[in-house]
Amino acid sequence: MDIVLSKVVGRVPVTIVRLAGSLDGSTYDDLVNVGIEAEAAGATDLLLDMRKLEFMSSAGMVALQMLVRLMGGESTPPGGGIAANRTVLVGRNTGELAHLRLLGPTPDVLRVLEVAGLKDYFAIYTDEADAIASF
Amino acid sequence: MKLDVTLHDLAAIREFVKAGAIKAKLNAEKVHEVIIAVDEAVTNIIVHGYKRKTGPLEIEVTAHKKMFNINLRDQAPSFNPLMFPPPDITLPIDKRPIGGMGVYLIMRAMDKVDHRTLPGGGNELILTVKL
Numbered sequence: 001m002d003i004v005l006s007k008v009v010g011r012v013p014v015t016i017v018r019l020a021g022s023l024d025g026s027t028y029d030d031l032v033n034v035g036i037e038a039e040a041a042g043a044t045d046l047l048l049d050m051r052k053l054e055f056m057s058s059a060g061m062v063a064l065q066m067l068v069r070l071m072g073g074e075s076t077p078p079g080g081g082i083a084a085n086r087t088v089l090v091g092r093n094t095g096e097l098a099h100l101r102l103l104g105p106t107p108d109v110l111r112v113l114e115v116a117g118l119k120d121y122f123a124i125y126t127d128e129a130d131a132i133a134s135f
Numbered sequence: 136m137k138l139d140v141t142l143h144d145l146a147a148i149r150e151f152v153k154a155g156a157i158k159a160k161l162n163a164e165k166v167h168e169v170i171i172a173v174d175e176a177v178t179n180i181i182v183h184g185y186k187r188k189t190g191p192l193e194i195e196v197t198a199h200k201k202m203f204n205i206n207l208r209d210q211a212p213s214f215n216p217l218m219f220p221p222p223d224i225t226l227p228i229d230k231r232p233i234g235g236m237g238v239y240l241i242m243r244a245m246d247k248v249d250h251r252t253l254p255g256g257g258n259e260l261i262l263t264v265k266l
Contacts, residue, residue: 022149025178026142055149057174058236065233108167115243116236117224 001027001053003034007043010132015043016103020052023060031063035070044099045135046071049128051104056112064100064118071099098123103131140192140209142181148194149174152205155196159203159266168244172262173205175237176216184211184258201266210257215250216241 001021008014015038023031035046046067050056101123105113113119125131136151138144152173156166173194181187195206219238222231241248247263 022146024142024145024174025182026145055170055174057171057178058234058240059178061236062234065228065231068228111164111167112171112240115240118228121228 001030003030005034005038008132010135012045012135013043014045014047014132014135016047016049016128016132018049018052020054022055023053023063024055024057025059028059028063031060032066035063035067039070044071046100047103047128047131047135048100049103050106050109053106053109056105056109058112058116060109061113061116061118064122067100099135101125101131101134103128136194138192139189140177140181140185141189142178142187145174145177148177151194152196155198155205156203159198161203161264161266165264169203169205169262169264172241172244173207175241176207176260176262179214179216179237180207180209180211180258180260183216184209184214198266203264203266205262207260207262208253208257213252213256214258215252216260217248217250 001019001023004018006016006018008016017031017034017038019031021027038046048067103125105124110119113122123134125134136148149170153166153170156169161169177192180192181190184190191210193208195208197204197206216238219235222235222239224239241262244264245262246265249261249263251259253259
């Protein structure tokens, strides 16, 4: 899976995480680690660009759960490293969905979210400018 | 398909199963559901059965008597994924335990799922969808 980060400033700074390929058991760690690094660098709002994400399994949903907790919770401890911060995230039981939004998931990815009962919890956009302006 | 499997083989396994499902003339939505189920099952074998290390896996795809079957045979310690309690999918994402959705997705995608412990050790998971 390819992950590309960029940052834009709308009403607030938004970190855009562009995904391409497959989000599965072999790649979800990469996304979590990117989220941890982004948060450590000051990111508070994430837009996940899923337009080129061809496949997502339940491992991808684990990554989404971690990102929700990452963006919505207290800052992860500085200097803890990625492994320690992952442990912190797993231990959290709250988060703020408003700080993580989805852009253009494919029908296959949407169906997985729907079956898992997660689709309705996310703000999902089809237009990038609208998504950025929504934060 | 026989291989010493790791998580990095998931994409190739999905392609293998996808080709069989298309050949069996499953519709596009069902093909995706089958791929999801196999991906989840194989991930469980690697993560829980082989503790994230490599181990042998045999995948057999057959279409017979209006049934499409995927047989997954491993040599991991006996492990029946059907014994997992189902997740509470009514909980919002920010209140849910992390993980635990894989078996649920398998059960939702397949018409029938069977597990048996192999006589010489290991497991066979049989995923079935009606044609």
